[in-house]
Amino acid sequence: MNLQDQQPHTLRKMISDGQLTDHTSGMAKGFIQANVVILPSKYAYDFLKFCFKNPKTCPLLDVSETGETSFPIYGKEANICTEVAAYRIYRNGELIETTSNISHLFTKDMVSFLIGCSFTFEHALLAAGIPIRHLEEKHNVPMYMTNIPANTSGQFKGNITVSMRPMTMQQAIKATEITTHFNNVHGAPIHIGNPEEIGINNITQPDFGEPVTIKDNEVPVFWGCGVTPQSVALDAKPELMITHAPGHMFITDIHESQLSN
Amino acid sequence: MNLQDQQPHTLRKMISDGQLTDHTSGMAKGFIQANVVILPSKYAYDFLKFCFKNPKTCPLLDVSETGETSFPIYGKEANICTEVAAYRIYRNGELIETTSNISHLFTKDMVSFLIGCSFTFEHALLAAGIPIRHLEEKHNVPMYMTNIPANTSGQFKGNITVSMRPMTMQQAIKATEITTHFNNVHGAPIHIGNPEEIGINNITQPDFGEPVTIKDNEVPVFWGCGVTPQSVALDAKPELMITHAPGHMFITDIHESQLSN
Known part of the structure; x- marks a missing residue:
């Protein structure tokens, strides 16, 4: 079965039934x-x-009504309690469990948020001939904490986390042009070049994910990373917070071609 | 004094001091x-x-922190209680007063929202040679209630309101191209052509604003209108709601050229 060509609802059903437990990268292209x-x-x-x-x-991308397990736009028939292959359960900011079903924890008081992921624009970069080093090297993308503060909202505050892809400066310019059109999934880069300018002191040691090779003629290009809202939310130490486990994303019903910008 | 060339904070100070009570159209270009x-x-x-x-x-565009009178991005030094020339006070969905100062009503429990306005893209349409009929005829823009439901959120629900500008189909296509880039202020049109398709039965009788001439070779072009959130909020009959009075907008510190899309 070629998971790349499956429809989102088919894959979510397989996940819900426990038939699919892998990382979702490359599924439902x-x-x-x-x-x-x-x-x-x-x-x-x-x-x-x-x-x-x-x-x-x-x-x-989308937010559920309070207590609903589906999403108004990105997953009208979805069940957020069972259709992610691996969840992480945090209590007071501490990871206490990884599980494949959260039905026992979900109450009429919960709200679910879907946040864009850079997997989406990697297809477009590849199509333009831009290398995606962590795919070439079969790694998870390297992610770094920066010294750039996010805009605070109530108890949610902290610095932003970035993902990094190395490429030539010409490719970085092209990648900026392309990702400008992906505002729903991070948009243009946050920084290009010297990592120290954004508080990253050792590019060979990412805070999350794995390091990748940066060639002599390449610069690191940094995009905002979906880890940020999770890490900021954890810092607020809510009594309960549930997220997907890294790489085990929620596969939405919306195709890239439906993104307006 | 040429109000078109004044800075936003200067105009807001004049409004706050009672020296300026007019519609803000054309100010701080x-x-x-x-x-x-x-x-x-x-x-x-x-x-x-x-x-x-x-x-x-x-x-x-922006939302205040609860109880704050300024805005994090669009008016860092602003005072929302005094810097709009005319406010409308609604209680339980009924208009009870129009006033130039709301300091006596504002509490630590209030939240202020700034919502984009189509004044912003009219400059760009004019620059592209597209006529803005209500400016030519010195009218307020005609606005219509439609049969298109907005997406519901909690107690906020209702149909969307549109503003209308007549132009040729060629100009409508150009206007669509231009306003696509103004996502922060309504974006591309919601409809072009036959008003009945969106529930408008008499184009000569707008629900708000004033009618404008539609020439024989022109089609009506409809954009989402900032009246929608006000009317939807009023339908929810909150015990207190304060808005600007029509045409008396909040002049922000952000220039069009700073809008990213």
Whole structure:
């Protein structure tokens, strides 16, 4: 079975039935995959406002109505409790469990957020002949904490996290042109070049993911990263917060071609 | 004094001091003007979510922190209580007063929203040689209620309101190209042509504003209108809601050239 050509609802059903437990990278080609953050409703306003105030790092795709397990646009028939292959459960900011089903934790008071993911624009970069080193080297993308503060919203505050892809400066310019049109999934880069300018002191040691080779004629190019809203939310130490586990994204019903910008 | 060339903070100071009470159309040329909605905090989450779910009709520019009179991006030094020339006070959905100062009503529980206004893209249309009939005829823009439902958020629901500008089909195509780049202020048109298709039965009788001439070779072009969030919020009958009075917009510190898209 070629998972790349499957429809999102088919894959989500397989995940729900426990038949599919892998990373979702490359599945349902062309369909938007999303980071997931689920919080009690008392945090929902400040978190929604955090996303609004930080569109490059926290590009909000959809938000459920309170207590609903589906999404108005990106997953009308979805069940957020079972259709992500691996969830992480945090209590008071501490990871306590990784699980494949959160039905027992979900209440009428929960709100689910879908946040854009850079998997989406990597297809477009590849199509333009721009290398994606972590795919070439079969690694997870390297991610770094920066010294750039996100815009604060209520109790949600902290510095932004970036993902990094090395390429030539000519390719970096082309990649900027391309990702400018992907505002729903991070948009243009946050920084190009010297990592120290944004507080990254050792490019060979990412804070998350794995390091990749940077060739002599290449510069590192940094994009806002969907890890930011998760890490900022964790810093606020909510009594309960549920996210997807890294790489196990929610596969939405919306195709890239439906993104308006 | 040429108000067109004044800086936003100068004009807002004049408004605050009672020296300026006019419509703000044409003032501080190139700076974004905004619709204003002020609500008690218990409505803020659903209203913010309403804006997120209806980006064309309710393009949210900025939102204050609860109880703050300034805005994080569009008016860092602003005082929303005095710097709009005319406010409307609604209680339980009924207009009870128009006033030039709301300091006596503003509490630590209020949240202020700034919503994009089509004044912003009219400059760009004029620059491209597209006629703006209501400016030519010195009218307020004609606005119509449609049969197109907005996306519901909590208690906020209703049909969207549109503004209309007549032009030739060639100009309509050009105007669509141009306004596509103004996503922060309504973006591309919602409809072009036959008004009945969107529930407007008499184009000569707008629901708000004033009618304009439509020439034989012209089609009506409809954009989402900032009246929508106000009318939807009023339908929810909040115990207190404060808005700008029509035409008396909040003049923001952000220039058109700073809009990223």
